[in-house]
Amino acid sequence: MGLKGAVNYYRLLEAVKGIKIVLCPFAKHIAQTLFYLNYKWLEKHMDQGRASVATLILNTCSEEPSKSRRDNVTGYHVRRGKICWTLAACLGAGILLHGGDAIRTMYVLRRHPFHQLTQTRSIKETFSVGQLNVFISFVLRTRPGSVHLFHSLEPVVKAIILGVPAGDLRPVVLADNNVLVRQEELRYAYAADQEALADQTTEETWLAMNAESIAKEKMPEFLPNF
Numbered sequence: 046m047g048l049k050g051a052v053n054y055y056r057l058l059e060a061v062k063g064i065k066i067v068l069c070p071f072a073k074h075i076a077q078t079l080f081y082l083n084y085k086w087l088e089k090h091m092d093q094g095r096a097s098v099a100t101l102i103l104n105t106c107s108e109e110p111s112k113s114r115r116d117n118v119t120g121y122h123v124r125r126g127k128i129c130w131t132l133a134a135c136l137g138a139g140i141l142l143h144g145g146d147a148i149r150t151m152y153v154l155r156r157h158p159f160h161q162l163t164q165t166r167s168i169k170e171t172f173s174v175g176q177l178n179v180f181i182s183f184v185l186r187t188r189p190g191s192v193h194l195f196h197s198l199e200p201v202v203k204a205i206i207l208g209v210p211a212g213d214l215r216p217v218v219l220a221d222n223n224v225l226v227r228q229e230e231l232r233y234a235y236a237a238d239q240e241a242l243a244d245q246t247t248e249e250t251w252l253a254m255n256a257e258s259i260a261k262e263k264m265p266e267f268l269p270n271f
Contacts, residue, residue: 054080081126137195190237
């Protein structure tokens with residue numbers, strides 16, 4: 046954790062943004078998450094003086110720390126990393142393993158007096174903090190089975206983030222307490238999701254959770270040296 050890590054992931058994500066290299070969704074989600082965690086570690090631990098973390102990163106990259114470049118760090122990469130981490134912290138780190146663009150895109154169901162309209166929206170580009178709180182709260186209420194599976198995969202994701210070699214991941218995946226690979230667990234998750242979704246009513250009201258606070262508390266739990 047630290048400046049070197051933040052710089053390395055910033056350069057990687059800049060290359061992806063410029064279409065110089067292509068990462069699979071899983072690798073990109075991990076890179077965005079690790080950039081954000083390194084960024085937050087710097088905010089917490091480094092004696093910055095009058096320089097911002099974004100400026101420190103850009104200075105190390107030998108780039109002019111202009112306002113536009115700082116905005117590229119804080120408004121683009123940090124924002125995307127924050128959303129990845131918030132989803133992982135609240136819904137289970139296993140969500141980062143999703144092979145598609147589930148983290149980038151979601152379906153928003155808007156209730157209408159006569160029918161339901163389904164719209165596709167980009168979480169990373171349009172969601173405010175309040176909207177993300179509502180989305181995560183909705184998933185927790187209507188997809189408890191999937192959330193359970195995502196949390197079950199946390200040891201695997203943590204091992205990957207901490208740099209465990211691929212060959213050493215097998216004991217983690219096949220650990221006695223990791224029942225995710227069993228078909229009955231998948232069936233249970235699906236059944237739990239369907240039951241929870243069927244229990245929702247239009248008349249029911251519920252409070253949105255503070256996802257940002259939960260994500261912040263989860264950092265030292267996920268990374269002991271944080």
